[in-house]
Amino acid sequence: MANEEKLKRIRHSMAHVMAEAVLQMFPDAQITIGPSIDNGFYYDFDLPRTLVPDDLEEITNRMKSIITEDKPFERRVVSREEARKLFEKQTYKQELINAIPEGDEVSLYSQGGFTDLCRGPHVESTKELKADAFKLLSIAGAYWRGKETNPMLTRIYGTAWENPKELRLYMKHLEDIEKRDHRKLGKELDLFSLHEEAGPGLVYWHPKGARIRLAIEDFWRDQHYKNGYEMVFTPHVGKSWLWETSGHLDFYKEGMYPAMEMDKANYYAKPMNCPFHIMIYNNTKHSYRDLPCRWAELGTVYRYEKAGAMHGLLRVRGFTQDDAHVFCTPEQMGDEILEVLRFSLYMLRSFGFQDISAYLSTQPAKSVGEKSKWDTATEALRGAIEAEGLEYEVDEGGGAFYGPKIDLKIKDALGRQWQLSTVQFDFNLPERFNMTFVDRDGIEKQPFMIHRALLGSLERFFGVLLEHYAGAFPAWLAPEQVRVIPVAESFGDYAEKVVKLFKDQGFRVSGDFSTDRLNAKIRNAQKEKIPFMLILGEKEMEADAVSVRYRSGKQENGIPIDVFADLLKKQVENREN
């Protein structure tokens, strides 16, 4: 923890040094804020001209010379008036000074010729900063205070560490992230593509990507039936009546694809599945005896994402949610939540994610639904998290206007967090669609509605998985599980026989009967990250055996065919990672 604090000081101080360097270059620059962030720092400036990447080099050099000057960081408390006077020409600083709550101290930090309005803390002196343990990374635009209507500032991002070794490790980590980029791997492994000319943000799943997706879907459906869900299918478009009733046209229109007109009516591509599931629910009158209804659908939805927001598979305009809605009585609600949470955890763990944490978001200021409902629902969510022994944080007031929620976040192989599952109450739609069930006492009551996605969306989940496994999917997911490689043409028949044998047992297998040399065949299979290569020649043919080369490069020779088939079968069935 002490170390964390020290790094924070280093980074924050580094931001000040950078501001000094930038002011040396642009004496008229307006300075704004420059905090420490994960792994580094940034500073936002209003500059007379935009920066180009070459400028980073000059800023870096100036920073290095400031650091080597060994200037102390000095803290000074001043009155508001003094501060205003000192930052006379700094309009953003004026705004910041005015925003400091009455009664709080106004403090300044100076190093050498540079003084900044700052809460601190900082390192003692620039000599604690290492000239060879920081690096400026990028230039980006950022709105003043993050508001779109405010002026665009120039932000410089940097990373800073205690020593050059840590910097090197971090730069290596950035390289790893780049290597695992799902967009890159998707291209290399021929899994999916996006086509600007056919519509940005819309995903094309290639045969190999589709195989992986289907393996995920098959498992998903299987588990849902085992856990008491039913599958439904609903349309992709709905008339404006549906979206008016749901409220989407009032509150979510900017997020929807525009209307298609037909027969004097407006149809909209669905941004969510919920109204459709409600249509099914409302098709008949429900007794409390029918509840809970647990209805799941891999429902493809379309949402308008701003052009700059799209990112590979992680942020798209058309995607398939692994959606489900649970409609239940108030008495059932607690158990249902617990079951949904357990199910989510089971699913995530099945994909090799062990490090899972929860976020509970509670009632915001503006919301619909009775307070008592919010309270019982929120407590049910909290109870479920605690029953499962999950680490969790509470985001007070962070829930949607229509209900509290739990989000689950996982850590991937590189330690990055991704939000996947979400379990959300909805007090809005049951009201708007006038949903009811007849209770024991013969009175019509409103059911609880729980909305949940376990994987989030298949596209996004697939992107996360791809980066998590770096493209080397475990056997149960791999698009091709086994590649059969005869060492020469004369063993083609035996190889064909082995391929057929595995294919008949339901494995995803192919044979390499090309005229490539053995070396090339192995290289190709290796690059495709196929978990098992079966190498066949005379020795194997005579013994009715295979030699198995694993993805790791290890090899075991002369394994009887059925022994290997059993091993493969077990790995797939157990979904071994």
Added chain:
RNA sequence: GCCCUUGUAGCUCAGUCGGUAGAGCACCACCAUGGUAAGGUGGGGGUCACCGGUUCGAAUCCGGUCGAGGGCUCCA
């Protein structure tokens, strides 16, 4: 939507001072081919994202549009 960067063959990229395009891989053909990460030879393939301007001449310079990448913002 905004700021910065960027767009050359299916992929990865080179192309200097403006003189109408190149490599490797992939693909196709032929030859070779018995053991663990690329066998050899040859061939096809590009309106240099698009539109306009400057120029005798533009992949190259200028303006615009679209897309992509890095951020910001948004994500009831």
